Amino acid sequence: MIEEISARFPYWAIAVLLVVGLYGMMGKRSLVKQVIGLSIFQSAIILFFISGSLLEGATIPILYSVHGEGHANPDDFVNPLPHVLMLTAIVVGVAIIGVALSFLVSIYREFGTLDERELLDDVRE
Amino acid sequence: MKVLMFEFLAVLIALLIWASADLPDRADPEAPANQHLSPDLTRLTESDVVIPNLVSAILADFRSYDTLGETFVIFTAGLAVVLVLQRSRRVREEENPDE
Amino acid sequence: MNDRYDSVILHFIARVFLVPLILVFGVYVLLHGELSPGGGFQAGAIVAAALLLVRLALGNRQAALRIPQGLLIWLACIGLGIYMFGGILPLILGYNFLDYAPIPVDWYNQFAGEARTARSMGILIIEIGVFFGVAAVLVLIYDLVAGSSRQ
Numbered sequence: 514m515i516e517e518i519s520a521r522f523p524y525w526a527i528a529v530l531l532v533v534g535l536y537g538m539m540g541k542r543s544l545v546k547q548v549i550g551l552s553i554f555q556s557a558i559i560l561f562f563i564s565g566s567l568l569e570g571a572t573i574p575i576l577y578s579v580h581g582e583g584h585a586n587p588d589d590f591v592n593p594l595p596h597v598l599m600l601t602a603i604v605v606g607v608a609i610i611g612v613a614l615s616f617l618v619s620i621y622r623e624f625g626t627l628d629e630r631e632l633l634d635d636v637r638e
Numbered sequence: 639m640k641v642l643m644f645e646f647l648a649v650l651i652a653l654l655i656w657a658s659a660d661l662p663d664r665a666d667p668e669a670p671a672n673q674h675l676s677p678d679l680t681r682l683t684e685s686d687v688v689i690p691n692l693v694s695a696i697l698a699d700f701r702s703y704d705t706l707g708e709t710f711v712i713f714t715a716g717l718a719v720v721l722v723l724q725r726s727r728r729v730r731e732e733e734n735p736d737e
Numbered sequence: 738m739n740d741r742y743d744s745v746i747l748h749f750i751a752r753v754f755l756v757p758l759i760l761v762f763g764v765y766v767l768l769h770g771e772l773s774p775g776g777g778f779q780a781g782a783i784v785a786a787a788l789l790l791v792r793l794a795l796g797n798r799q800a801a802l803r804i805p806q807g808l809l810i811w812l813a814c815i816g817l818g819i820y821m822f823g824g825i826l827p828l829i830l831g832y833n834f835l836d837y838a839p840i841p842v843d844w845y846n847q848f849a850g851e852a853r854t855a856r857s858m859g860i861l862i863i864e865i866g867v868f869f870g871v872a873a874v875l876v877l878i879y880d881l882v883a884g885s886s887r888q
Contacts, residue, residue: 519664520663520664520666521658521659521663521664522664523664524654524655524658524661525655525658528651528654528655528658529651531654532647532650532651532654535647535650536643536647539643539647540640540643564664565669565671566671566672567664567665568665568667568672569665569666569667571665571667573774574680574691574692574693575690575691575692575772575773575774576680576683576684576689576690576691576692577690578690585680585681585683585684587676587677587680587681588667588677590680590692592671592672592676593676593679593680593692593693593696594675594676594679594696595671596693597693597696597697597701600693600697600776600778600779601697601704601705601708601778603778604708604712604778604782604871605708605711605712607782607875607878608711608712608715608716608874608878609715611715611716611719611874611875611878611882612715612718612719612722614878614882615718615719615722615723615878615881615882616722618723618726618882619722619723619725619726622726622727622730623726623729686856687856687857687860688854688856688857689771689772689854689856689857689860690771690772690773691770691771691772691773691774691775691776693774693776694770694771694775694776694860694864695771695860697776697778698770698776698777698859698860698863698864699837699856699859699860702824702835702863703835705820705863705867706820706821706824706835708867709816709817709820709866709867709870709871710817712813712870712871712874713813713814713816713817713870713874715874715878716809716810716813716873716874716877716878717810719877719878719881719882720806720810720877720881723881723882
């Protein structure tokens with residue numbers, strides 16, 4: 514039972530985080546909170562990839578750091594590929610949030626509010 | 639609508655947790671994600687690229703096209719922020735020249 | 738966020754101690770990208786964090802490291818240019834795009850007394866390009882979004 518929980522726990526935590534982010538995007542009326550929800554959703558996906566890169570008994574993906582020269586057994590290093598993918602995904606996420614915030618600043622200047630329903634009413638008029 | 643949304647989210651979280659039963663265990667060396675491509679990349683880094691940092695080797699050598707596109711994405715995001723904010727500022731100043 | 742918060746301790750720690758330390762650490766992370774955990778993206782984020790720390794601690798107007806917007810855009814362009822240079826140089830020398838094998842490193846090894854391989858030299862060029870792009874764009878986004886909320 515304990516092994517089962519410890520083997521599955523990261524996935525459950527990630528599922529909860531994913532749904533929290535989705536709730537932020539769907540259930541909140543403020544656009545700023547929706548951007549925060551987007552960021553949480555993205556963090557959940559990044560955590561999923563990083564948790565998939567773990568290996569039992571492995572160390573950081575730096576050759577020769579622990580085992581010395583001439584030793585490059587792939588089983589001794591955590592999977593480096595998800596790290597690379599998520600490294601780029603994190604920076605793209607920052608860029609997405611920057612662009613979203615600039616849109617929010619622009620919307621606030623135009624309409625004076627960031628509330629979804631007030632914005633819809635303003636647009637319909 | 640709120641009730642519907644919460645029902646949807648509850649169903650989604652139940653589905654995700656149910657689906658996690660089919661995923662490999664945490665830190666499982668036999669997981670499919672750790673069986674293909676990554677061991678080859680580690681061996682190729684040792685034999686061909688000859689730098690210790692596996693992440694840098696993959697980022698800037700094996701996947702350097704990806705990183706090039708990545709840099710373009712960042713640059714485009716910066717340009718988009720500049721254009722959006724400067725245009726909206728200009729519109730505002732034309733409407734209210736007093737400020 | 739945009740006004741100066743008067744605290745001698747905050748100003749001293751931020752300006753004299755933390756910011757130079759973070760800047761030096763960012764350059765270290767960049768230059769040791771092939772040897773230890775690090776690389777262009779991380780170094781760019783760290784240096785941008787140092788520059789943003791000055792803005793947060795001292796206020797946007799008083800920040801000593803205030804960089805004009807045009808210069809930031811130029812820095813991002815230069816970063817992309819360095820990246821493309823690292824890709825096109827092997828193309829000129831008769832190899833594939835972004836294939837670092839023919840990059841000349843003998844002059845550098847004699848000059849610096851190191852034994853750097855052509856591939857690690859190419860990776861360093863790429864990472865310097867990424868570093869400029871990321872650092873400049875992060876500071877640019879903060880400056881624009883935070884600076885425009887002041888008015």
